[in-house]
Amino acid sequence: MARKKSDRRRQLERAAMYPLDWLEERSGLVGGVRYFLFRKVPGDTNWFHTLGSATLTAFLVQLVTGVILAMYYKPDPKSAHASIDHITHEVTLGWLVRGMHKWGASVFIILMFMHMGRVFLFGAYKYPRELNWIIGVLLLATGLFEGLTGYLLPFDQTAYWATVVAININGTAPFVGPFLASLLRGGAEIGPDTLARFYSLHMLLIPGALLGLITLHLYLVIRLGVTSPPWSSEAAGSGRPPEPPPAQAGLVRPRPRAAVKGRPTE
Amino acid sequence: MSALDDRRRRFTQYKEDVKKRGKPFYPYAMFHDTVMSLVVVCVIFLLAVVWRYGWFGDALGPLNGPKADPGTTSFVPRPDWYFYFLFYLLRIFKWPESVILATVGIPTILLIILLALPFVDLRTERRLGRRPVAVVAAVLVVISMGVLTYKGATAKEAIAAEVKAAVPSWAKKEGFAGNKEALAGANLFAVSACTNCHTYLGTGSSNLGAPDLSAEGAKGKGIQFQISHLKCPSCVNSGSPMPAFADLGQDNLKKLATFLEASKGGK
Numbered sequence A: 001m002a003r004k005k006s007d008r009r010r011q012l013e014r015a016a017m018y019p020l021d022w023l024e025e026r027s028g029l030v031g032g033v034r035y036f037l038f039r040k041v042p043g044d045t046n047w048f049h050t051l052g053s054a055t056l057t058a059f060l061v062q063l064v065t066g067v068i069l070a071m072y073y074k075p076d077p078k079s080a081h082a083s084i085d086h087i088t089h090e091v092t093l094g095w096l097v098r099g100m101h102k103w104g105a106s107v108f109i110i111l112m113f114m115h116m117g118r119v120f121l122f123g124a125y126k127y128p129r130e131l132n133w134i135i136g137v138l139l140l141a142t143g144l145f146e147g148l149t150g151y152l153l154p155f156d157q158t159a160y161w162a163t164v165v166a167i168n169i170n171g172t173a174p175f176v177g178p179f180l181a182s183l184l185r186g187g188a189e190i191g192p193d194t195l196a197r198f199y200s201l202h203m204l205l206i207p208g209a210l211l212g213l214i215t216l217h218l219y220l221v222i223r224l225g226v227t228s229p230p231w232s233s234e235a236a237g238s239g240r241p242p243e244p245p246p247a248q249a250g251l252v253r254p255r256p257r258a259a260v261k262g263r264p265t266e
Numbered sequence B: 001m002s003a004l005d006d007r008r009r010r011f012t013q014y015k016e017d018v019k020k021r022g023k024p025f026y027p028y029a030m031f032h033d034t035v036m037s038l039v040v041v042c043v044i045f046l047l048a049v050v051w052r053y054g055w056f057g058d059a060l061g062p063l064n065g066p067k068a069d070p071g072t073t074s075f076v077p078r079p080d081w082y083f084y085f086l087f088y089l090l091r092i093f094k095w096p097e098s099v100i101l102a103t104v105g106i107p108t109i110l111l112i113i114l115l116a117l118p119f120v121d122l123r124t125e126r127r128l129g130r131r132p133v134a135v136v137a138a139v140l141v142v143i144s145m146g147v148l149t150y151k152g153a154t155a156k157e158a159i160a161a162e163v164k165a166a167v168p169s170w171a172k173k174e175g176f177a178g179n180k181e182a183l184a185g186a187n188l189f190a191v192s193a194c195t196n197c198h199t200y201l202g203t204g205s206s207n208l209g210a211p212d213l214s215a216e217g218a219k220g221k222g223i224q225f226q227i228s229h230l231k232c233p234s235c236v237n238s239g240s241p242m243p244a245f246a247d248l249g250q251d252n253l254k255k256l257a258t259f260l261e262a263s264k265g266g267k
């Protein structure tokens, strides 16, 4: 930054920064975001590490499309099926919102499993990340439960009868089973209350729980950092220094990591 | 040095290494994350489009199934695909001895294994070549979940029309051809989805560990028992996962019960 700035430019910069400074002085949020963005991550972080944020993206897609669906959906057994038809065939782009919510759910679940697989293979559940693994397992169970409750909402034959059986299966659990089953049903039989219950669980309780768990999860990710790939020759924590970049003849494709290292960080 | 000290030392080393040789999250890792997120949104969008226009021969299924009808006569209790592996387990286990194992036991065991993992595997080793048990376990889990999911997806459902075609032969084998009430019950049985869970003289598919009913009448439980069981299975056989069929109405239940009691196992 050897170039001299003109007075005018400095003035402009100060004016532009003012709102940020104002916010920082009163909340410290700017510093927080700055820490989040510029914190160091292991130099060998790679595409495998994107599975977590990909899961988060799928979850956000569910939130947005879900909120829109809730504006048109009617959670009572008489009109639920018709309101789904209405969304699919009449509301402008309703099919897109519903389709993205329906298939986004599957993508979310698949990504959760893939992310868990990467964490397992990287041994990233080991000290000191045990707690974050546990939060992850809870996220997986809660996510599956979210899928289960959403499945009933279109109120078609398959959904209805699968849910009858699913609730009955809950009922077979020792001790808590019958209680759980009647809690889900909202009575001794599947009836109008069941749909309302599933709807409330699906759009309030479970997403709330997921949001809370995800917040905790990400807090721990930022606090503890992510694990280097186990095969990396310079894995952080192994105490091995990075290999010197190989001498580059013009024909060899430059290794991206070496290129990154060469660039000055601002 | 204790094992815990060793783990702590390694983590301190990790922090140091990252500080010294790491790179800032923005823009490097964030770039990868952004690209991947865009891919995810595009995939979801494409799935929605394929589903909407029924491309690839309706590969993603219909837009909307028929409306739920509690008094239905035919249904396929099929969960969403990520429960297929559990769903298929239900076909393997038999009521009542082991079905609880499939419904409650196996999910609970899986959950406990997952939760316990970081407390059981205490070594700091992370390289795959040095974690043979973990790798073999992972491969086995992936294969068995894959196979069970595939089996669940392709499991044969009993088709009402086919089951119905078998009724005359049942009547002959079980010897209730002359009993009009039982015959009517058999026809109801064929179209009321009973055969999605129960087998009867080789027809139907076994599910949830439901018993074969070819010889139900030989148990001597009586018509009254059958009616109350159909009305509310779990009231009679505690913990039963069979759905209640009270919506069929007293007349139909009576016919079904007569049919069941007339089923003595055939020849």
Ligand code: HEM
Pocket (backbone or CB within 6 Å): A048, A049, A050, A051, A052, A053, A055, A056, A059, A112, A113, A115, A116, A119, A122, A124, A125, A129, A132, A133, A134, A135, A136, A137, A139, A140, A143, A214, A217, A221, A225, A226, A227, A228
């Ligand atoms: C809603 C679902 C989830 C979201 C949004 C999520 C998000 C994330 C993100 C963004 C990261 C940063 C590193 C990366 O992307 O790989 C991460 C790391 C991690 N996740 Fe998840 N995750 C979810 C589910 C799970 C599940 C099901 C597990 C395992 C049972 C899990 C265990 C972990 C662990 C142990 C880490 C630390 C990894 C490391 O240190 O390398 N997460 N998660």
